[in-house]
Amino acid sequence: MADFGDSGLDAFRAEARDWLEANFPASLRKDLAALEAMVMSPEPPKGDFALWKERMGAKGWGVPTWPAQYGGGGLSREQARVLQQEMAAIGAVNPIVGMGVSMFGPTLLEYGTEAQKQKYIPDIVHGRIRWCQGFSEPGAGSDLASLQTRAEDKGDHFLVNGQKIWTSGAQWADMIFCLVRTDTTKKHEGISFVVFSMRQPGVEARPIRLIAGNSPFCETFITDVKVPKDDLIGPLNGGWSVAKRLLQHERSGMDGARRGPAQKVILGQVAKRYVGEDDQGRLADPDLRTRIVMNEMDQAALQATVRRAAQEAKGNSGPSATTSIMKNANMKIAQDRAELTLEFMGHQGLGWEGQDFAAAELSAVRGWLSGKAGSIYGGSNEVQNNIISKRILGLPDLTQSR
Template structure:
């Protein structure tokens, strides 16, 4: 790839467009099934070989993490160049080359807090999609009050010994490694937490999938029984993990918000409503009440996406995401729940099926998406916690004693 200056955007765009058109596999233009998401990692089963080819080609240029430094496998792009890349990917309607907690959450905090040796060890493998990560945060007794976590990490001289349990660990049964909050000092709450990384194949690690009401099992309960962790896998300072944890949660909420959660099998609420509820003489959805509620939701959704883009631009100009992402995450959860509920309502009886030949795959996905959306108010920080963050850190309100 030519070395374009940060201001030579026209040349960079032309080169990027030509490369994408030549290297994006046309077979990936088909809709992506839920089980085809390119998570990467040692356990990934690539149903479409072209999806792996696309990952390898993008990773070779560092474009799975385009703004990370080149010395860690990233693309080394400027903010302006990254925006061009995003625009050209959207123009092609290209699938994501990699969907990764490593890219979205862990990588940014490693760039900020890790040692040089840790960056060289872990970041390139994230960029290439060779390591799939999961997040060890919540526990049965430490959900909204995360800082009350009790997973114990003892200093055994040449290693740490970890015992405890995590819950709602997304894709723990599919992950290669985990970034985990552990208690290294029982005399303090927030100041007694550390941030460690370890292999999920380590002796004593067990992940058990949890079946949800939607029928899927994306979350696990995860157990640690005398798990040995090398000391060089502690990130940041001993007992300094809470600061890293908060920073990572900001990145998590930012990415959850930007994705808008998705779901619903790709069905358009408008088209579903026109088909099932009919249209009036002007081609509008016949049910006036439903039409008004859908219009209000659509306006909110458009305003939300504009706000997300503005917040992303502001975070790239500063030092990363701020506490304001809690506002966006709260709104994203609420709107995805509204959208999936409107879709099921629009489908009528066809939105109530769970199985059978009388329903299309898209119709069967709709009620599952609606049920799955209920968890949006919990994951990435509950709506109540996010509102507290907004009150204290955005609005500057103080607790009344």
């Protein structure tokens, strides 16, 4: 990749446009919603989508700002933004996604040894390995530091036993990054961060069926699993610091900035199909029209804030506590949007199955139900509010002053 510098973005834009035109299969440009469904599907990629994923992985543009020495794109943030613009213009969607990209990879680049980076980052860059997260436990949710999954020192390896809960995508994952207790005499300072294979004996994932009818989360049972000490990420008993950094990366992915083009639908346009128009071509219900416009304004304001925060963070090494604000704001906007969608659909927004409902209507109902979990996963709203009050506003911890 040529180094175009800050003044050479036009040259890079031309290169990106030419590469995308030559490498993004024409067959994938027909149906953007179908393409995004392929990206999110747990099934192995096939046909032209598999080819697109292979090409993006080889180019490193699935993780455009990651170091080129590990297979990443090696682009500046400005170049990555240009690439995103050119992909949107041609209807292309990044096929390299998942927890390896959004959470574990950035954390490993900061905390991992050179050997660990060489071992794990290339597979993430190419989208060859699916990762899951082993943090929460049945007795350690909001108070994550009370986790009890044990990792006993056995010389050259740890022997891990315990149970995790709400393990997203565990039934499809190849690897897990996991918090374990390596010192029972301390709370936060007794936790370590390890990785291991989900395909080995002693690891069992049981899908949990949710109210929306799907099973994106699992119970994960870990019995006498051997973890080589080379797969300890960060220092022994220093896993809490690594985990906090990873959670910042996770929340930065919940700010709505990565919404695909197919999701950027103007609610008012869809609502007209159900409610109708007035004599000026506006949505016929003025109250509903106002609330939809307010939601769109909130979304636009959030996106502007996300972009400004990204600019202000240029000199920092990664996301900050402000990701807690973005996460809470985005989840509230998304939940309000889902409520508005069901409202203007009327009785068509009450379907669960059957030929009387369009696919988009059934998807809206299930999406509305699934979206309720957004206030909990990645750290509940209450946890984020505590982070905001302490680390951003500098407010006193009242629980400690009593």
